[in-house]
Amino acid sequence: MNPNEIKVFCPATIANISCGFDVLGVALDSVGDEMVIRKVDEKGIRITKLEGQDLPMQTLQNVAGVAGLAFLEASSYEGGFEIEIYKKIKAGSGIGSSAASSTGAVWAMNELLGKPFTRLELVKFAMEGERLASGVAHADNVAPALFGGFTLVRSYDPLDVVSIPSPSELCAAVIHPQIEVKTSDSRKILKTNITLADGIKQWGNVGGLVAGLFTADYDLIGRSLVDHIVEPIRSILIPGFDDVKETAIETGALGCGISGSGPSIFTFCKGEETAQKVGEAMKEVYQNIGIDYDIHVSRVNMEGIRKI
Amino acid sequence: MNPNEIKVFCPATIANISCGFDVLGVALDSVGDEMVIRKVDEKGIRITKLEGQDLPMQTLQNVAGVAGLAFLEASSYEGGFEIEIYKKIKAGSGIGSSAASSTGAVWAMNELLGKPFTRLELVKFAMEGERLASGVAHADNVAPALFGGFTLVRSYDPLDVVSIPSPSELCAAVIHPQIEVKTSDSRKILKTNITLADGIKQWGNVGGLVAGLFTADYDLIGRSLVDHIVEPIRSILIPGFDDVKETAIETGALGCGISGSGPSIFTFCKGEETAQKVGEAMKEVYQNIGIDYDIHVSRVNMEGIRKI
Numbered sequence: 001m002n003p004n005e006i007k008v009f010c011p012a013t014i015a016n017i018s019c020g021f022d023v024l025g026v027a028l029d030s031v032g033d034e035m036v037i038r039k040v041d042e043k044g045i046r047i048t049k050l051e052g053q054d055l056p057m058q059t060l061q062n063v064a065g066v067a068g069l070a071f072l073e074a075s076s077y078e079g080g081f082e083i084e085i086y087k088k089i090k091a092g093s094g095i096g097s098s099a100a101s102s103t104g105a106v107w108a109m110n111e112l113l114g115k116p117f118t119r120l121e122l123v124k125f126a127m128e129g130e131r132l133a134s135g136v137a138h139a140d141n142v143a144p145a146l147f148g149g150f151t152l153v154r155s156y157d158p159l160d161v162v163s164i165p166s167p168s169e170l171c172a173a174v175i176h177p178q179i180e181v182k183t184s185d186s187r188k189i190l191k192t193n194i195t196l197a198d199g200i201k202q203w204g205n206v207g208g209l210v211a212g213l214f215t216a217d218y219d220l221i222g223r224s225l226v227d228h229i230v231e232p233i234r235s236i237l238i239p240g241f242d243d244v245k246e247t248a249i250e251t252g253a254l255g256c257g258i259s260g261s262g263p264s265i266f267t268f269c270k271g272e273e274t275a276q277k278v279g280e281a282m283k284e285v286y287q288n289i290g291i292d293y294d295i296h297v298s299r300v301n302m303e304g305i306r307k308i
Numbered sequence: 309m310n311p312n313e314i315k316v317f318c319p320a321t322i323a324n325i326s327c328g329f330d331v332l333g334v335a336l337d338s339v340g341d342e343m344v345i346r347k348v349d350e351k352g353i354r355i356t357k358l359e360g361q362d363l364p365m366q367t368l369q370n371v372a373g374v375a376g377l378a379f380l381e382a383s384s385y386e387g388g389f390e391i392e393i394y395k396k397i398k399a400g401s402g403i404g405s406s407a408a409s410s411t412g413a414v415w416a417m418n419e420l421l422g423k424p425f426t427r428l429e430l431v432k433f434a435m436e437g438e439r440l441a442s443g444v445a446h447a448d449n450v451a452p453a454l455f456g457g458f459t460l461v462r463s464y465d466p467l468d469v470v471s472i473p474s475p476s477e478l479c480a481a482v483i484h485p486q487i488e489v490k491t492s493d494s495r496k497i498l499k500t501n502i503t504l505a506d507g508i509k510q511w512g513n514v515g516g517l518v519a520g521l522f523t524a525d526y527d528l529i530g531r532s533l534v535d536h537i538v539e540p541i542r543s544i545l546i547p548g549f550d551d552v553k554e555t556a557i558e559t560g561a562l563g564c565g566i567s568g569s570g571p572s573i574f575t576f577c578k579g580e581e582t583a584q585k586v587g588e589a590m591k592e593v594y595q596n597i598g599i600d601y602d603i604h605v606s607r608v609n610m611e612g613i614r615k616i
Contacts, residue, residue: 211518220470
């Protein structure tokens with residue numbers, strides 16, 4: 001292979017993990033985009049191929065392009081990059097489609113230049129892609145895509161990303177009902193204020209979830225996967241949500257919530273077999289309602305983006 | 309010693325650890341009460357001695373008495389207990405004075421009867437003492453006193469207490485300025501609502517603090533010891549708070565906050581030497597203001613209440 005070229009797998013990610021709204025995310029393994037990044041003499045960033053989704057190829061309108069430009073600007077490198085994007089993640093699905101493209105671009109560029117930047121710096125560049133996609137430069141999807149496993153974005157000022165381990169048997173089953181929920185709409189629906197009482201429950205659960213991930217205490221993980229604040233509001237935008245959640249828990253899922261800003265719904269399960277069953281059960285709900293869906297069953301991706 | 313009698317050390321505790329308001333607490337080692345509990349044929353609970361603080365000795369007006377009665381009621385034991393209390397923790401100091409008495413009573417009774425109850429059940433009995441003391445049956449002090457180390461009260465319904473490890477070098481320096489802040493007043497001053505933005509920062513910090521405790525990452529512990537919600541309001545009730553905090557951090561403390569509902573101010577430090585220095589520096593602030601104080605420098609008590 002051309003030494004100036006690298007092909008990467010860019011994982012889908014679940015953000016806003018129940019109680020961990022805006023802070024906790026995780027990388028998946030069975031679903032993600034592929035990208036080829038090529039180092040070229042010509043300055044700037046060009047998207048030379050984009051397959052699988054109908055997305056803009058102009059650099060300034062493409063999240064990988066914008067993230068790449070942020071990278072280039074911070075770098076002393078004088079040349080440029082060509083980007084080929086093979087989308088497997090559907091745009092607007094709520095499992096980090098834009099983050100996969102943004103992070104894939106900057107991670108690959110960093111590899112091609114001999115790793116001048118830390119992963120935390122790459123998070124910052126990729127956040128510019130998120131700003132283009134949703135109007136907010138958030139890190140909840142780009143952090144797990146770059147770090148792998150679970151990540152906690154503790155703070156933005158300064159940016160502080162904390163890696164959280166994942167128990168070996170933890171699997172996700174995610175269903176993407178084919179309906180459109182715009183990130184901007186699902187942001188608008190949120191309330192500016194919450195009660196202190198709900199806040200206390202939420203940070204108690206974040207503490208429990210992090211402790212459960214450290215100690216591989218699946219029951220504690222399940223008990224902590226509760227969201228008293230955002231889910232009750234946002235789930236209104238996702239037809240069938242309550243049924244899917246009830247079915248998933250009955251079938252053995254540890255917990256269930258909205259992935260990102262939806263419409264995808266995630267579950268965590270102990271073991272791949274249970275995750276498969278939970279996936280099947282969630283499918284049936286949307287078959288009965290008559291809404292098309294995609295289903296993803298995946299182990300946690302501990303590595304993040306990788307060369308393929 | 310009389311086999312029907314047990315003498316116990318009941319540790320002081322720090323609750324409301326910065327971001328972990330209402331959920332995170334820790335047990336101390338260098339300061340605590342002593343109690344002697346005696347199994348007797350006569351039914352009921354009697355406080356037969358109370359030294360060190362001016363507190364009611366009538367069973368129904370004493371937190372150890374009330375907690376003991378909750379224990380007795382749930383037990384099949386037909387006899388009663390006598391309680392001697394040697395207070396070293398000042399009432400109203402904000403380091404779990406009432407929790408020490410409540411938990412000491414029920415832990416010792418449980419030992420004398422051959423441990424019929426789990427620690428979680430003992431937490432529930434001791435919470436009745438807290439209800440008498442502050443009007444709210446909270447568990448933030450009784451949980452660490454009974455479990456030792458750091459504890460997270462994830463939920464009250466059902467009660468769920470999670471043990472969090474403590475890095476071996478973590479020490480606390482706590483200063484108790486001799487001013488009165490009533491728990492009920494410091495509850496009243498709190499706002500019922502908070503912004504979602506502050507909530508997100510708070511649960512990001514709880515996640516960071518728990519992760520830091522698990523990984524012995526002292527810097528992360530320090531970065532996470534931030535409270536955007538309660539401290540800005542309650543610290544108004546504690547003269548000198550801002551100065552003490554600034555001085556403590558400058559002297560090397562990882563973080564600093566209000567212990568319980570105050571007026572005590574806690575810091576966590578890496579190593580006992582730093583904690584001693586921080587304690588000295590905090591002293592000076594109150595010496596200059598002219599407010600009397602007590603100072604406690606302590607390692608984390610990993611065991612909780614113990615027989616002595």
